[in-house]
Amino acid sequence: MDTTINKLRIISLPSPDTSAAGSPAAALGAIAGALLTKIFEVQINPEQITRNFGIKYREPNAPGANGSEFQFDKVNPEELELRFILDGTGAVLQNNMPSPDMVGNLLNALPAEAQAAYVPVKVLQLQAAVYDFIDEKHRTPFILVQYGKLVFMGLLMNMSVNYNLFSPSGIPLRAEVTLNLKAHTPFKDSAALLSLLSPDLTRRHQVVAGENILRICDDVYEAEKYYLEVAKANGLTNFRNLKPLTNLILPPLEKTPAS
Structure with a gap:
């Protein structure tokens, strides 16, 4: 979330x-x-x-005319x-x-x-x-x-x-x-x-139970492929099992077209 x-x-x-x-x-x-x-x-x-x-x-002003x-x-x-x-x-x-x-x-x-x-x-x-x-x-x-x-x-x-x-x-x-x-x-x-002026120059996300980095990237960036950039920004080496309440930094990323 x-x-x-x-x-x-x-x-x-x-x-x-x-x-x-x-x-x-x-x-x-x-x-x-x-x-x-x-x-x-x-x-x-x-x-x-x-x-x-x-x-x-504009309302034409015709002399003697009724209505407009x-x-x-x-x-x-x-x-x-x-x-x-x-x-x-x-x-x-x-x-x-x-x-x-x-x-x-x-x-x-x-x-x-x-x-x-x-x-x-x-x-x-x-x-x-x-x-x-x-x-x-x-x-x-x-x-x-x-x-x-x-x-x-x-x-x-x-x-x-x-x-x-x-x-x-x-x-x-x-x-x-x-x-x-x-x-x-x-x-x-x-x-x-x-x-x-991206609305999120840098965002933070608190991990909830059952979440993994692929799901978070899909929710935030609309693509799972950015997981390596997010892992690097947070110094993660083991990012498959994230602990609940872990605070992640979600940096601004330049999105590339889907291949």
Whole structure:
């Protein structure tokens, strides 16, 4: 059984046009290099995500005419609303799983009594990822939202932060964040970009009774043939009989076509 908890991620992208760097491969390499400092992972997954789809019609304004006849104009860009909570009280337990959000990793490593810094720092991190002006690009960032099957590329329309709990010294300990985004998808190499953002940069799996490495590889990678790579990553020499409760690291692997 895979015990990974997938968190919603908000990624700031340097450019929507991968041809700008000379070649798609070069541009994707530049994006990959920037990702570690541009990924914001939510602390608590949102309970609700709102997606809005709209169509615009023209209504001819003929003098003296009764009624109206709508004429199709265009399909409006999809809009996405995200609401999530940031909590710095120390009450939210961290799962200590590896994450591409380096700021989140550092904050999660703090003891509970030092978590008061969590909310202010995460709000600044989020603002830098989705809102702050990019001088060399003369615009705000392009954004990729990834959560489960949801993949949304767009631009920030509005960001609001509602602080509703404070420490005695006035430090915000809890905040409700709302982001309103509008779709913008000119990425020419979106499939390759998403491969850089594989939902599991590194996953962990706890072995249950009766499992073997072939079954685990089939479940995770959809192919048993990756068992040697998994065994190597975990330093296993005898991997046919895995002990229950053993923790395995499941690294990202480049899948090859079935022969």
